[in-house]
Amino acid sequence: METVKVIINGKEIEAPKGKLLLEVCFEAGFPIPNFCYYKDLPPQAACRMCLVRIEKMGRLQTACTVRVSEGMVVTTESEEIRRARVAMVDFILSNHPLDCPVCDKGGECELQWMAMNYGDLLARFDERKDATDEYPLSPFIWLDPQRCILCYRCIRVCDEWVGNHALGVRGRGAQSVIVGNRPDGTLECENCGNCVEVCPVGALTSTNFRFRARPWDIRDTVTTCTYCSDGCQLRLSVRGGKVVRAWAKDLTKMEAEFTNKVLFSFRTAPEARHNWINEEFLCLKGRYGNEFVNSPDRLTVPLLRRNGRLEPVTWEEALRQVAHRLLEIKRAYGAESIACIGSPRLTNEDLYVLAKFGRQVLETPLVTHAMDFDWRPFFRRLTVPLLTQPELRERMRTILLLGGNPPEQNPLTAYSLRAAVHRHGARLFIVGARPLGRMSVATRFFHIRPGSEAAVLLALLEERELDRAARATLLTPEELRELRRIVWEADHVALLVSREVTGAALEAAAMLGGMLAAEGHRTVRVLPLLRFNNSLGALDMGLVADLPAPERVGPQIKALYLMGCDLVRFYGDAWRDALARAELVVAHELFLTRTAELAHIVLPAMSFAELDGTFTNNAGQVQRIRRALSAAGEWRPDWMIIDQIAAKMGADLGCRYSVANIFREIAETIPGYQGITYARLNEEGAIQTERPLVPLTALDREKILDRLRAQVEAIDLTAERLTEPAPLGEGLFEPGTLTEHVPLLREAFGWGAREPVSASR
């Protein structure tokens, strides 16, 4: 990279040519105050705080817009600049309400720090202020226009990060106000709250955090999100034993920028170094979906079915019963009569202990998890490394998205796709059956017949099959040829495989990666868009048996050991009957779910906010979750429950009362996890597991193609392309096992009360 020499405050500094002066100064140790500058957002130059003196230029220049060039001589501290900064703070405060004592931002407000660092002691504004009322922009987001300093961060974040373009400005001059995209000025968007996050003052606030806590009486814990498989890092703020918010703001910038923090200093734990895979992005669920942990519906004590009813019992009683009944059933019907089913939401440690328990203590082969979707064919034929989010944003030049709806299902992936386009002009090609919202950055959209992703893959793998693929996909052979050209001639190719790619097509997608990489040694990465936060971890931990059919429960399977999986909700009423036929159903649960209410023994487990452990995201990156809350009920970690049951059955699972011991064992025994430790995870944030790759030669190309052809032949040729775009909130606004216990989401989306739980059986 070409560098230039600039002189900043008399110090000669070498910097990449064209880099923003403000960033160069910051890195050189001369932080420049600013409001409207934000990393990776287009410059705004609205707040005028970053004015500096550049030699040979007539007036003060905004450091956030000037790009460094050879020989530039810059002064960032002088009487003139000090006066300008004082003036700007003065102007901003002139109509600002100064209601800091009741403002939610008070204590972590950039304007407060700015006033403390650069402001005048006295406010000279003597006139009446123009007061405005605050009002909700949406059920999640409130706006106080008078507090707004119009830095336009929220607007730019909505445009660039979220692709929603939901915010704008109404009015002119001093009457300018931020407004939403509905005619009445409210918001119609996914309510991700990233605008709230970047707001430097208390203009935008979150409904769930308003008036609930002050920044200095909360404790923050960095952990991993428990919803989709992208695995965002987030900070859980806890006050009085309750989670009050989740946020992702990069505090290191503030830490460096405000040298004179008189009132409050940030609490920066070692793991708070902001090397997060999601940078500062969170989605609706990640930000507003965590309060299920506070729910009064949480199970707090073990329940045992007596006379058809679930009744509270002591842990000792419950564990003794589980151990006793499992041994009984194993003795009576054999080990294969017991099935252990985990949940892809649980930690690696819990799932590992479950698998070990199933295999070594119960000695059953039926150890699996509630797979939403069978990814096993894909991972068995993985030929190229998995794609991490930072790589997607910074390195990938040509990106092919096969089906799916990332803005709803994997919001971080959607963010990274937009970032790849905005930051270095990556080309994004979307293949799908219907247009996607919030992905207007795409270079081109290939609109195909629903369910014909397999045919697209066939065309990509085999040029001779273009006509067959064209018939199936409704694309023309020319369009398919164009797509082939795009994928086969590009370098740094990313293949994003959604859950609309199934069966043989999954194998084909995995193989395609290797074939592209073999061609000219190009960089090719694949990203499978798994559903749950630990879907991949569950596969890694060996919970890979086929899920037994519900019909087998009763005749063959007598006992079900369920860890956090709501089979009835997930797979429908067939399982309701199956559970009724089982002799023993043990369920670890947070809530009395449809499944748990049919169980014989229900054991209250800990949520992600109370646990230590790890998740493995869809890129195979292991990340920590950390205990943010102390237990309010008698709940225990899943691994501990199993360990204690095993002990009662006379076995030792080697947990030795520490989750770290379990992870140490995982690192020793699970391929790809070698060398990963909690200490390294704290230090590095996310560590990608080294996944064994299948050499191309080991794949039977013809067989995969045959299976793919058969799948293409089976495509329903009567289906028409869907012209309606995917509705907003399709994936995000639907209730789930956890989200239905979040009051804010229930109210906002009108989910209504769940039917009362009947604990009788």
Add this chain to the structure above:
Amino acid sequence: MRFSHRSREEAGMEKVRVLSARFDLPDSHTIEVYRRTGGYEALRKALTEMTPEQVIEEVKRSALRGRGGAGFSAGMKWSFVPKDSAKPKYVIANADESEPGTCKDRVLMEKDPHAVIEGILLAAYAVDAHLAFIYIRGEYWYLKERLERAIEEAREHGFVGANILGSGFSCEIIVHPGAGAYICGEETALMESLEGKRGYPRIKPPFPAVVGLYGCPTVINNVETLASVPPIILNGGDWFRRLGTEKSGGTRLFAVSGHVVRPGVYELPMGYPMKRMIEEDCGGIRGGKRLKAVIPGGSSAPILTAEEVEQCTLDFESLAALKSMLGSGAIIVMDEDTDIAQVVYRITKFYEHESCGWCVPCREGTRWMRKLLERLLRGEGRSRDIDLLYELARNIFGTTHCPLGDAAAWAVYPAIEKFRADFEKYVRAPAVSVSVERPLVSEIGRSWAV
């Protein structure tokens, strides 16, 4: 006679009518009259005898400087357009004339629309643009009709459209009305508006000549600047330059308003004495009163005292020496009865209303100044308010995103410097203002922290 009559020879100034030559002819807006008086000959000359480079060279030689306010050399501006760019190029005529006091473009477009069109075509030829826009102030709806009619006439005569005069050069002209925002007269805000967006000024650089309308190289000139081009091409740049001063070539239209006997639009050579213009051309101050002040370049320009007017000539250099500017050539004359504080209040109100709201000092500063002035004029002012007002204006000046903030500041602090008494009379109990050296919060914080 109260006015001293000097002969033209004495003044060394020849009043040639270049821009206003057709103003008095009946039906001057029609293409017949325009062609009869030499119209479109410059275009023909350029297309048949000159290369685009020669056109630019001639305009450079004429020392024609922008008539919109900033006074940048038109020829230089054109030469900045990259020749090798693969992107389309555009020409925009800035007809969003909304500076208070300015009404010269209105007359020009009303009386001589074809001169504007010919100027646009010459600029388009010079920079190889094939699409031009006239962004016209929304209130000038009747001029929009007149311009559109004139463009149709020109098209019928083969001057607009494809293959103009058989030269192979094509150019279309579109008239687009603004929606009433003063800021859209700022060239980049105008482009945003033209693109259908909110009229916010853009961050510069890049400048429009490189990245302008729709991200393409764009030449944007004031209507009067463009209308000056055809005579330059016909008569040569040197001829035009000699009409004015060495650095400010040609003649220009001055819109004189205020307390003169004959307000109106006057075409005068650059370098013409301001005093003489007021007294001779405009018939002196109304009612025989004494001159108090002049705002020389539209409301954006710093005010001049009567003494300063004495030594002032109408050119960029003379006004720059007086720390004011010629701006859009709107000269607002005020007699001895004028209350400058009221004038400043009126102008400040205008800028507060027209601030786009993008940047802090302009948005908050203009509101603050307006509120302070309101209180002052209500008679609730304190002596330190005048110093505060002065300081506010100084703090706005030079820190804003676009020149609107500078204009708002220029309307205030020079007026306080020169006419402080007008402000002080509103202060109920005039007292000696005391400036106290105050510590900053940060400094106090540091001592606390120790």
